[in-house]
Amino acid sequence: MLAPRSLKREMGEVVPLDLLSVAFDPVLSLKDRHNSSDRESWVYQPRVYRSLEVFVADRLGDRGPCTSEPKLPGDPYRFHFSDGFCVSLRINCPEPSDPDVIKVEKITRVVEWMKYFSANTSIPMPHILSFSRDVSDVLPILGVPFYLVETVKRGKSLRRYLTALRESETVSASRTNEVRSNIYEQISQYYLESRRLTMDRIGSMSADSSGKWEVTKRPFTGTMEYLLSDIPDCPMHEWPEEPFSTAEDYFWFMCEQNMTALWGLRSLGVPRRLDPVADDVSPHWEDDEFNFDPEKVAKCARLRFRARHGFLQLIKELATEEGYSNGPFVPAMPHLDWELFRVIYDQRTKKINYLFEPRTINFMPLPFLCIPPPGLLSSR
Incomplete structure (x- = not known):
């Protein structure tokens, strides 16, 4: 089992206060992200x-x-x-x-x-x-x-299509609902179809010479990508070199990554205002609307502290129960991959021609993947 070495910093050792004075400046990271168009x-x-x-x-x-x-x-x-x-x-x-x-x-x-x-x-x-x-x-x-x-030649952005459909004065409300229902049923079917794919390990896959697919590669998660981009000299030696065989091992690794984020970024995660999007896509964060209310920041820090320790206590209890630790493992992808602005829809055939670009997908424990994409929830 992969034991989290850096967790000792919160599990009994006294943390010198001078460590806490080395502050990570989130403005630099945000500036870098806001200037991504300049970088491109x-x-x-x-x-x-x-x-x-x-x-x-x-x-x-x-x-x-x-x-x-x-x-x-x-x-x-x-x-x-x-x-x-x-x-x-x-x-x-x-x-x-x-x-x-x-x-x-x-x-x-x-x-x-x-x-x-x-x-x-x-x-x-x-x-x-x-x-x-x-x-x-x-x-x-x-x-x-x-x-x-x-x-993909035929079709247009589903978000733009749904926005135009909603704003149209010539399309009735019943027709709009019919079209929306057809679209979301397609997305739901694809989502459920992806959940029926199972493997016996946690990670990414490849096909052998016979065309058989197996999980042969380590997982590469959004957290790993985030740490790699934001932490100078990110400690990649702590990353796995092969897939995980059990959910328990994977959860211990995630604990380690959470601690790397806390101590590498010097950031407690300032809460932000979550705004719903008007044109039928999932909610998103408004980076320019940070909530710096000290009481809410302190509350967020306390909740995150409790969550870290509570998660540690739950790992053995949940991950070792029959049916949890050893699978099944199914494809899990960031909810961003399911957002409707990525979808290409052909209104002539009423079919989706492009759904998403699978960027940071991994096979993950099915019992812990209970929340569907926000875009599907917002369709109700």
Whole structure:
């Protein structure tokens, strides 16, 4: 079992007060995140477009030259060939602190999950054409790993479609509800379908030469990605090198990561105002509306302290019960992946043509995955 070494700091040892005076400045992190569009601006240079046009044409072989279309923030590069074929080049704009192997790991995980869902479910996934396989296989000029997929041509953003539908003066309320019900039923079916996939370990998977899928890789969680991007010299040596076999081992690892966040970021997690979104997507945080009320901050800190210690007490009680620790393990993904602005909907066929980009998905213990995506809850 993976025992949490740093937990001793809260389980009996006296913490020197001078440690608490070394404050992590959250403004720097927020500034970095708010300026993510500035950090991404380097990908809009004309010479980058020209270089990528040559790269994509060479990568796909004998289709001839291609031309690019203007890229919007957050969108992939799109390239068109003379025969009408269209492809999308996707990159995850890397954090400056990401090691090269982690950059490639993120890309290969997305690709493997897309292939897995395509092979084992009816969840709509784009066809993978090419992707980075190691640290030497990166885009010219940009120097980052990538994956290349066939573009989903038909459809539009589901969020924009639902907003236009709601604001339309020519569509009746009953018709609007009928369309919404059809859409959310599709999403719900895909969600339930993903829950029926099971494996015997916690982590990510790959296919062997025969096409059989197995969990062979360590989990890479949103918490790990967050710590890697925000903590200088993030202690990756504490990360697992292979999948977890039991929920108990995984929970101990998460305790360790929570302590790394507390002591590495020097942040107690200031509560923020949670606003509902008007256009049928899940609630989101307003970063510019922080609630710095001292009483609420203190209450939040106390609750987080109690939660950390309460979780420790529950690990053995829950994770060792029959049916909890040893599975079943099913795909679990961040709720952000289910948000409707990522979904592409074709109103002519009334079908979803693209659901999500599987970024930080792992097989996780099913009994502890009880909360559906907020977007589905908001549809009621």
